[in-house]
Amino acid sequence: MLFKLLKYDFRAMWKQFSLIWGAALVLALVNRFSIFWDVDDHVIGLSDTTASGITIFAFIAVLAAMFVIAIGFVVNRFSKGLLGNEGYLMHTLPVRPWELVLSKLICGTVTWIGCGVVALLSPFIMAPVNWLELIQFSFWSEAFRGIFHGVMKHPGVLVLLAEFCLVILSLLVLFIASMYLAMAVGHLFSRHRQLISVAVFIGLYILIVNIYGRVFSVRFVQALMNMATVNVYGSMLTASAIMLIPAAAFLAVVCWILENKLNLE
């Protein structure tokens, strides 16, 4: 059932983000030709016209809007989709609340990853690269050969890269789980739900910082941390675990609220 839920959540995500992701990438391409222009085969000129200024501004505006919409998307998919009118449909589907929450969480995380990928990809598209040279086979074969030799020489790089991605993913999950818990707690009240949700979100942040401060001041924990973070591999895994443990606790509370305290009046 989770896969079926994901299918519809991803469809909703694609409806909302296909346009803005496409717009960001197209504007990056437009900027490539409006900012940088080819003087001759190997010389690139820099344009300083009003048109290029406008396209740069439009590009930055679209990127900023993309991240704002991404936050709104995560909030809306949970608040309207599970706690609002759409909840009348979602909570009458023959699924468990944890499946509904997990589906929203995965979709929200993927949405932000997608936004990050678009934001990272755009500068590459804008860069004054000679694409005709780049798409030649010899370039890629040399590039891949270089990467392959580098990885074979230092295989730990791949592990580090994977761990770095895990840290980013854990951070995203913790952030989204905090938002979900804040909205779920706000739902328990009959009035001022949004205001209470914002207050709970801020409270959760303060709580986490305080709990971490207290836990990490205990000697036993410090000794454990020293053992775990003796090298960079352990440090990143520990960082992920530190973020995922409270995220799992938050999500468990969210599921409990949806299972036992759901109140779609």
Add this chain to the structure above:
Amino acid sequence: MSENLIECRGLYKSYGLRPALCGVDLEVGPGRIVGLLGPNGSGKTTLIKLLCGLLQPTRGELEIDGSAIGPYTKSVVSYLPDRMYFADWMKAVDLFDLFRDFYSDFEYEKAIDMCHSLGVEPHDRLKAMSKGTKEKVQLVLVMARNARLYLLDEPIAGVDPAARDFILRTILTNYNEEGTVLISTHLISDVERVLDEAVFLKEGKIMLHETVDTIREKEGRSVDALFREIFRAEPMEGGEF
């Protein structure tokens, strides 16, 4: 399998300090059309939402087809809420796809046929549809299922008498006859002719649960007339104009 499709025992639900249902005991068998009748605020919608799992009871037990409310009961219940529950970016066919994925008793072709007979274009975006057309789509979603229990919350409220007949006809010609239909309404005269049983709710308590034939036989009058007597609001006395 339980003999009764719906079983409520000592069901109590309150919103804060305000009770909405006070110790409801109710048993409804399969293959019945039951009217859940009562004035506004009597607890009809609360009872239906409890049966759907959209609310949790404060106290008491609630079972559908012998099971506590959960994924199984949700798979056999077809619910028509008193509001729109779908996202505007979807088309009616998207919703049909969703229902086909989640409910094994949903008949896709029947839904398409019902759309055509109701004058709804299933490939139109819901955003472009009028409120009445959206309500028809919602009705199609509910009635294209071969559910064991149909929970219809005020399906004829807020529409003109011609539309009421139309909606009732759609319900009666499409429901699974082995299943039970629970219709909540305060428009008794419109639904009386289709009901097998009537449940009168007043201030969160069941005042009466009888078959319509028994009511007519015992009371010698229609369900509507009995309803009007039980729920007649007494005008304030001693007031001066």
